Amino acid sequence: MNRVQRIFSRIEEQVDAILLMSSEEPLLDVSFFYATGIKGGLFEECPAILWPDGKLQVITSRLEETSARTSSAEISVFANMAERNALLAEVLQGVGRLGINAAGITHANAMQVKKAVPHVQLTDVGYAIKAARLVKDEEEIRAIRRACDIASRVADEIPSILREGIGESEMAAELAYRMQRRGATSVAFETISAFGPGSAEPHYLPGDRKLRPGEPALFDFGCKYDRYCSDITRTYFLGSVPKKFERVYQVVLEAQQKALEVIRAGARGSDVDAAAREHIERSGFPGGLIHSTGHGLGLAVHDGGRMAPNDDLILEENMIMTVEPGIYIPGEGGVRIEDDVRVTKDGYEMLTSADKRLRVV
DSSP, X not given: OOHHHHHHHTOSSOOSEEEEOBOSTTOOOHHHHXXXXXXXXXXXXXXXXEOTTSOEEEEEEGGGHHXXXXXXXXXXXXSSHHHHHHXXXXXXXXXXXXEEOTTTSOHHHHHHHHHHSTXXXXXXXXXXXHHHHHBOOHHHHHHHHHHHHHHHHHHTTHHHHOOTTOBHHHHHHHHHHHHHHTTOSEESSOOEEEEGGGGGSTTOOOOSOBOOTTSEEEEEEOEEETTEEOOEEEEEESSOOOHHHHHHHHHHHHHXXXXXXXXXXXXXXXXXXXXXXXXXXXXXXXXXXXXXXXXXXXXXXXXXXXXXXXOOOBOOTTBEEEEOOEXXXXXXXXXXXXXXXXXXXXXXXXXXXXXXXXOBO
């Protein structure tokens, strides 16, 4: 079963075809690249049409024709928007209900499709695309393994880089450089480089703060390889670690292990979350974990599915998930430890390998 057929196998209603189309960067629908398998290019406003029998067609601009032809899709090339709309109308001539990924297509592009093909009825099938993308195939797993290996190697280099007075933004730039030097295409997301009190904010934006002795230095980062992401977090201390944070670190590490012990195909994501969350609560840090224990990882950093109290995700073999408990003390700092795993029939495969013992540098 190819990726197109996998998407159709998840659809609950009848659609004649599915259309995927990105807008201008950064509003790119990565599902376009999932379905087509194309690694390069942006393909802004270039439709991909998926058919129930697994057939795939891409209507591409001349700008990205070379990249388009790396796909197994049937390729049509346009020189301007009028040509694109004419090709789209021709391809969709017999289509009544057209599936779209409503979360990935802009309203403007959806209206363009309706103008070019006014007879079609647009139906959101994003849930089926999301479900198909959650379970990775071998090609996807290979790319994610490589992205995880690159990020893990760079994480292990952090203790040799950290020094008193280094800045948060400087560290973020250094990690990005080192990942790309090792073969990454780019960072997977804006690196979180947080010192001291900033480490208590899970989605912190690096600034000018300089590292001081005795405070936590938290790094949440990842890279892309063949468009697929890694996502790892490690927390270090400069010079010494306060007793309170020595305890915090130990509890977070134990909470992650509790979560990992629950992971396997068929397990509930909410049970994985509960294992970590309850350990943190029982260990004297009520309310310390203020986010989910993990999320899906793939073409997007948040690739669908969460291991959280209010999510009904059932883990399946070959899902890739992060496992990232943390404890945050406002005004003082936080500790998060994050790894990426592949769900297996009886457990998990650890994809990130960086040392996660308490490190004082």
